[in-house]
Amino acid sequence: MIVTMPEHGALPEAPSTGLPFKQILLVDDHVLFAQGLSGLVQQEGLAESVVIVSSVEAATDCLVHRREFDLVLLDLALGGEAGLSLFARMSVHDQLPPVVIISSSDDECTVRAARAAGASGFLAKSASRASLVRMMRAISQGQGYFPGGVAPLNAEVPLTPRQLEVLSLLAQGFPNKRICQSLDLTEHTVKTHLKAIFSQLGVHNRTECVNKARRLGWL
Structure with a gap:
């Protein structure tokens, strides 16, 4: 609740x-x-x-x-x-x-x-x-x-909790190095998560990823 x-x-x-x-x-x-x-x-x-x-x-x-x-x-x-x-x-x-x-x-x-x-x-x-x-x-x-204006994350989002964290930081403009520091992950792991997110969305770069995720209600 x-x-x-x-x-x-x-x-x-x-x-x-x-x-x-x-x-x-x-x-x-x-x-x-x-x-x-x-x-x-x-x-x-x-x-x-x-x-x-x-x-x-x-x-x-x-x-x-x-x-x-x-x-x-x-x-x-x-x-x-x-x-x-x-x-x-x-x-x-x-x-x-x-x-x-x-x-x-x-x-x-x-x-x-x-x-x-x-x-x-x-x-x-x-x-x-x-x-x-x-x-x-x-x-x-x-x-x-949580603030009333922020709706719960869509239950249909086919991403893991960690991938959602990476996606949220990506949407804030964080470069890979800062995502690594924020989530205590290696650069290889961050790149692996980004590759999986791009694949799920069918996109090829960070801008397309964020824009499509917002259109789908993932952000």
């Missing part, structure tokens, strides 16, 4: 939620923003504690060795690395707790890339306090939370 809510309006009553979360891992390299969000989350009674780290490497270390987090709030842009690479790093370990992307970029391609990677929700950094509370309530109840 996906919850999509407007930015404004009274908060609905939700007496039976899983709030507060016991411990949240917040991954963001902007110290003032991270500290402010941490304070707000605890002020609203949404979490008992928040641990802040500034890199995917530090987040992976926390998740692998501490294992007591029940939610991850993840920024997409962390210095020179992409937040989405956390999914690839954690894929060889136990199940990742729910991850909500917190980003200053909330265009449709960015949201779709987050969904394709496996995020449980997406919240713009410009969102209201009420939206933050709604998102946390939804996630605590095992639901997803």
Whole structure:
């Protein structure tokens, strides 16, 4: 179930939620923003504690060795690395707790890339306090939370989740090297995924690929 809510309006009553979360891992390299969000989350009674780290490497270390987090709030842009690479790093370990992307970029391609990677929700950094509370309530109840204007990915898309991630980043203009860095893949693997995507679409270059994928509703 996906919850999509407007930015404004009274908060609905939700007496039976899983709030507060016991411990949240917040991954963001902007110290003032991270500290402010941490304070707000605890002020609203949404979490008992928040641990802040500034890199995917530090987040992976926390998740692998501490294992007591029940939610991850993840920024997409962390210095020179992409937040989405956390999914690839954690894929060889136990199940990742729910991850909500917190980003200053909330265009449709960015949201779709987050969904394709496996995020449980997406919240713009410009969102209201009420939206933050709604998102946390939804996630605590095992639901997803995404902007209302972004439709779910077409169930008929004949691509793997990883290929959808590559396609979403391709649509954002990422060159192969940056796709490799974002998804923690080798260049050979990225080229293999692109070849499979091109084959499915019957196209021969990146521009044709993105244009046709959009026409088909894959983006």
